[in-house]
Amino acid sequence: MAGVNFDSLNQVYNHYLAEYAPKTNTPLDTHKKDELKKVYSSIVKMNKESPLAILDKSSEAKSYAISLKESARSFRNAVLSTQGKIGESEEGGVLDHKMPYSTRPEIASVKYLGSDNGQPTPSFELGVARLASPQENVGNYLPSDETIGLKPSAYSFDLSINDIGYEFQFQIRENDTNRDIQERLSRLITNAEIGVEGQVLEDDHGNTSLKLISSQTGEAGGRNLIFAISDDNTSQSSGIVDYLGLNRVMQKPQDALFEINGTERTASSNTFTIDKQYEITLQGVSPEPGITTEIGLKGDIDSLAENVNALADSYNAFLDNTFTGSNEHTKGNLLHSELGYMSRHYASDLDAIGITFGSDGHLKVDEERLKAAASSQDGAQAVGAVKDFANSMLRKTSQISMNPMEYVNKTIVAYKNPGKNFADPYTTSAYSGFLFNNYC
DSSP states (O other): OTTOOHHHHHHHHHHHHHHHSOSSOOGGGOOOHHHHHHHHHHHHHHHHHOOEEEEOOSHHHHHHHHHHHHHHHHHHHHHHHHHTOTTOOSSOOOSOOOOEEESOTTTEEEEEOSOOSSOOOOOEEEEEEEOOBEEEEEOOOEETTSBOSSOSEEEEEEEEETTEEEEEEEEEOTTOBHHHHHHHHHHHHHHHTSSEEEEEEEOTTSEEEEEEEEEEESOGGGOSOSEEEEOTTOSSBOOHHHHHTTTOEEEOOBOEEEEETTEEEEESSSEEEETTTEEEEEOSOOSSTTOOEEEEEOOHHHHHHHHHHHHHHHHHHHHHHHHHTOOTTBOHHHHHHHHHHHHHHHHHHHHTTTEEEOTTSOEEEOHHHHHHHHHSTTHHHHHHHHHHHHHHHHHHHHHHHHOGGGGBOEEEEEOOOTTSOOOOTHHHHHHHHTTTTTTO
16 A cells, blocks of 8 residues: 555545545445345346456546446435335335325425334324424633633533533644634534534634534433533543533423324423324424414325326436446446336336326326226226336346446457356456546
8 A cells, every 4th residue: 555645545535525426325234144145146147147348548538437326226225115015125025115294394204113003193283383492502702713712721620411520631732722622622522422412602702602502302211411521620620611601501302292193291302202103293383372283194095096106207217327327438328228118018017007207208197097907897907007116126126236337448358267166256256346446
């Protein structure tokens, strides 16, 4: 690794991560041991059968391969989520899982946690009088550019939260300003990740204050405060708590106050469960007393229509993403031809229930025809057509994720001797090597 420029290495890695990788992971990105074993076996088989080739090493080809893999992963996760198969990676899901609704999402949003066991799940009215709030300490506003009014030395203070005490130590140096120390303590407390975050506030006169906010909300255990700060018995010099006003409580934590079907309830968090069926997240207070949001489950037909629309949207987004990065260094046309061939295979069955492919390859859904087909005597067959198409997309995205290099220009050098070859470890590593090709 001699001569490696680590700053450049970080820059190229962060560029690819920011440009092509999804912003967040989901539960679908975790896998069981047997799933990982199956992926490994597939890689070994693919390496044995792949011919030796010289890959296109242009920046366009590299970018396309990375973008294609991430787009395939995102589309696959979207299909699995539509099928209600979170945490599983294989086909066989259904598209008729229950869909929750909230008539006023600005008051509360909802997720369905129950299972489709044939038992009715009742709806209810939810009104919100108060949201759960955290503890907020707002310190003294001090002239930001003035030198701090404490002598240079090592200082410390104690912060206790949930019956656990933490001591924070820091140094005040010559010419440190009030803002310097406030920002230093804000980073120190936030980076400790103990459930308290800091931020520096500034008023209209250029004065700044250190604000501390608890991650936790509500009156846990009946306590008035979530955290407390003191330097009365600390190991280093004291005085910083009083000087900055770190122990000045501006807002005490409060429980959420709401009504379900007219019965008053409280919760220490704005996210909670009801009867192990719904996960409710309070978003805002009811605009007036008596104004509520209805929480419940959509009918099977409405759920089906919403799920099919979500599937169509994710397919169209995947199609657009793969087309955008296609150029003379890639085989984007090959991928589109493959998707087009697969689409034509299911086109007649999907068209019969109101799902059609446009001239540009995009899926379009006629909800009225879809609902009518699902409500007919052949409703199961109608849903089966959608399931078959979704499962074919799962298989295709798995193939793309396994080997995105299949859609980058390459020159075949030699084909392996059938039945007498060995696994080639470099076939799949070419993809990951793109990130570090010019640096190691």
